[in-house]
Amino acid sequence: MSEVLTDRTLEILELETGAMGCISPERHQHRWFQKIRCLEGKITAAQSPEEKIVLEQQLENINRIESKKAELIVDIYNLNSQIEPS
Amino acid sequence: MFFAIDLADALVHSQLREWLFATTTNLNVQTNDLELLRRIQTNARLISLIQETALLQPADFRGIRDERGTLQAGAIVTEMNDHLYLDYIATAPWNLIPTLPNYCQGAAKSLIHSIVRESSDRGYNGRIIVDAVGSAGFYRKMGFVETGEGSVNAPEMVLTSEAAKKLMEENV
Numbered sequence A: 001m002s003e004v005l006t007d008r009t010l011e012i013l014e015l016e017t018g019a020m021g022c023i024s025p026e027r028h029q030h031r032w033f034q035k036i037r038c039l040e041g042k043i044t045a046a047q048s049p050e051e052k053i054v055l056e057q058q059l060e061n062i063n064r065i066e067s068k069k070a071e072l073i074v075d076i077y078n079l080n081s082q083i084e085p086s
Numbered sequence B: 001m002f003f004a005i006d007l008a009d010a011l012v013h014s015q016l017r018e019w020l021f022a023t024t025t026n027l028n029v030q031t032n033d034l035e036l037l038r039r040i041q042t043n044a045r046l047i048s049l050i051q052e053t054a055l056l057q058p059a060d061f062r063g064i065r066d067e068r069g070t071l072q073a074g075a076i077v078t079e080m081n082d083h084l085y086l087d088y089i090a091t092a093p094w095n096l097i098p099t100l101p102n103y104c105q106g107a108a109k110s111l112i113h114s115i116v117r118e119s120s121d122r123g124y125n126g127r128i129i130v131d132a133v134g135s136a137g138f139y140r141k142m143g144f145v146e147t148g149e150g151s152v153n154a155p156e157m158v159l160t161s162e163a164a165k166k167l168m169e170e171n172v
Helices: A010-017 A025-044 A049-079 B010-027 B034-056 B107-121 B136-142 B161-170
Strands: B002-005 B061-066 B071-079 B084-091 B128-131 B145-150 B155-159
Touching (some): A010 B107, A010 B136, B002 B107, B010 B034, B010 B071, B034 B071, B034 B084, B061 B107, B071 B107, B084 B107, B107 B128, B107 B136, B107 B161, B136 B155, B155 B161
Parallel strands (some): B084 B128
Antiparallel strands (some): B071 B084, B128 B155, B145 B155
16 A cells, blocks of 8 residues: 555645544553643642642633543544555 | 734634634534544544633634635644644634535645744744644654544644754745
């Protein structure tokens, strides 16, 4: 397949592949944990109950958003797991 | 002629909403081409990820508009220690089907060229890394090489300093 593809122009390859790139599920999970660790550190160091509440809400939001992203990323990788490598 | 964008402003957010709408049209396309369906479904999910991330981290958005101002390709870029990493990159949904009205050729190529220049300007010698989902052939043609990480269908690929220099020279 790759030998065939080398004859294609870049424009044709862009059309035929969609030129798609997506962070791997493992790397995404690592970044997500980094964000959580960072926020947990800030929560521990919070100077007031109000600040702590705001940070805890941020943590909740991050977990909600990153969890949604994780589902989409895994979905993308599952969709593309059966194709012939280009 | 393409124009690079390095921030997700209100216009970009509105154009990404247009993309999402267009993905719905694509998802309803009648075709027996399973490869095209896979690209359409992957593209739709990538656009959701780009839109969501652009709202939260507008400074990480990169895009390309054509001469009519239509957003034709978009990406989310993260600055790493010695390179720029492409978290997500997708072309506009109409660029998957050449018969659609806004179809334009070479938008992703142009976006990558502008990110290579940015990587160079930031002192990373043009180095870029991407996990190429089903599109290794495209990135290989641009000069990227497999790092050995990732999977067969989504290899991690790097544009080395040398390849970036060559790409920029070709594009002068």
